Amino acid sequence: MPADQLALLRHERVDHRFKALPPDAVGLTVGELAAERLNLFTGGFTTPVLALSAESVEHNLGLLQTFSERHGLSFAPHGKTSMAPQLFARQLEHGAWGITVAVPHQARVARAHGVQRIFLANEVVDSAALCWLADELADPDFTFICYVDSVRGVELMHEALTKAGAARPLQVVIELGAGEGARTGARTEAECAAVADAVAAASTLRLVGVAGYEGEVPDADPDNVRAWLRRMIALAVDFDRAGRFAGTGEIVISAGGSAWFDAVADVFAQIPELSRPVLKLLRSGAYVSHDDGHYRHLTPFNRVPDEGALQPAFRLWAQVVSRPTAEQAFINAGKRDAAYDLDLPEAQVVRDSRTGAIRPADGITISGLSDQHGWVRTTEEARLEVGDWIGMGLSHPCTAFDKWQLIPLVEADGTVSDYIRTFF
Numbered sequence: 321m322p323a324d325q326l327a328l329l330r331h332e333r334v335d336h337r338f339k340a341l342p343p344d345a346v347g348l349t350v351g352e353l354a355a356e357r358l359n360l361f362t363g364g365f366t367t368p369v370l371a372l373s374a375e376s377v378e379h380n381l382g383l384l385q386t387f388s389e390r391h392g393l394s395f396a397p398h399g400k401t402s403m404a405p406q407l408f409a410r411q412l413e414h415g416a417w418g419i420t421v422a423v424p425h426q427a428r429v430a431r432a433h434g435v436q437r438i439f440l441a442n443e444v445v446d447s448a449a450l451c452w453l454a455d456e457l458a459d460p461d462f463t464f465i466c467y468v469d470s471v472r473g474v475e476l477m478h479e480a481l482t483k484a485g486a487a488r489p490l491q492v493v494i495e496l497g498a499g500e501g502a503r504t505g506a507r508t509e510a511e512c513a514a515v516a517d518a519v520a521a522a523s524t525l526r527l528v529g530v531a532g533y534e535g536e537v538p539d540a541d542p543d544n545v546r547a548w549l550r551r552m553i554a555l556a557v558d559f560d561r562a563g564r565f566a567g568t569g570e571i572v573i574s575a576g577g578s579a580w581f582d583a584v585a586d587v588f589a590q591i592p593e594l595s596r597p598v599l600k601l602l603r604s605g606a607y608v609s610h611d612d613g614h615y616r617h618l619t620p621f622n623r624v625p626d627e628g629a630l631q632p633a634f635r636l637w638a639q640v641v642s643r644p645t646a647e648q649a650f651i652n653a654g655k656r657d658a659a660y661d662l663d664l665p666e667a668q669v670v671r672d673s674r675t676g677a678i679r680p681a682d683g684i685t686i687s688g689l690s691d692q693h694g695w696v697r698t699t700e701e702a703r704l705e706v707g708d709w710i711g712m713g714l715s716h717p718c719t720a721f722d723k724w725q726l727i728p729l730v731e732a733d734g735t736v737s738d739y740i741r742t743f744f
Contacts, residue, residue, distance in 0.1 A: 325434040340369035368653035376633035391585035398605025405433035424449035440466035454484035474518040481524035489526040498536035529572030549587040574601035582620035613663035613715020663715035673707035
């Protein structure tokens, strides 16, 4: 990724748009503020404030790089998790083939910050987006791949790309649905073949592979997920034998969310030799920050502990603003600040407002969230008073990143070394 693209982020001026930053930082650039290396607790930050652990992010980046290399996988981490170009750059530096996105807006963000390989895990039928994409395809160094899963989708794509005068064919992969009641994707091999026929008849498109998302397999368990992955590989083999990939230099076979990448690695290792080299593309995204809830329970590293362990990188800090009873307290963070769609935040530590000492959050539970308040239940062992800071772990990275435009990257001693800009 060109350094000048990211450098522009460091020149952005800090102002009221960015939650939690020190009020006296207004007017500084992000780079100037980062150079001050303020302390998260004593440097003037207001609460609530979301912090991202510098050490945990680095650990997680390295772990998935090692996992992918060990298993012979290329890696296009899903950018919709963070929508943070600085993290995209770090992922690319750690060996990623490119970045996955879900919708055209996300592709535009990645492209604006210099990403040269984008995998869009969805069918694009928006004519305005396809017109933009046609312009981007004029760059011969730009690689773009997206799903197709319907004949009608192919028709819409061909019509828009023809009208826009696309310089070269758009590369597409057939999405195989994960089963009845699952999400997108053609449900049967016959439907996949019909879509492939439509692609072959469209001069603006080129079929380069097959893909899907195993996280949507109904009643997912190791056996069901592996069975669906083998079915997807069989589809690729059948298409290859039929000469459907004649126009491509390599065949793309892609899957892999954040819950089953161990199964993807196992089954992709069984892909037979095809007529062309195979790009085995993994797309997991939540790993970069991991979490203290949903993915802590789902991560494949629980099943393959010898391969390592991800570290939760988020901690949301809020202050106690009310302590009306011995059993109840309220903090100044709520739904506008914390991920809550899967699990409530988890109280982990307390920073004493009098001494600055940090201790375990014994006897403290987050029991609910209002828009701007967190409901806290306390037991007799909880030592908590107004002004104390509560540090919380979060569940589901995708709905934690999207609530914060500028996130402090914090070292273990509390020093803020950088600020991560998001674009949702």
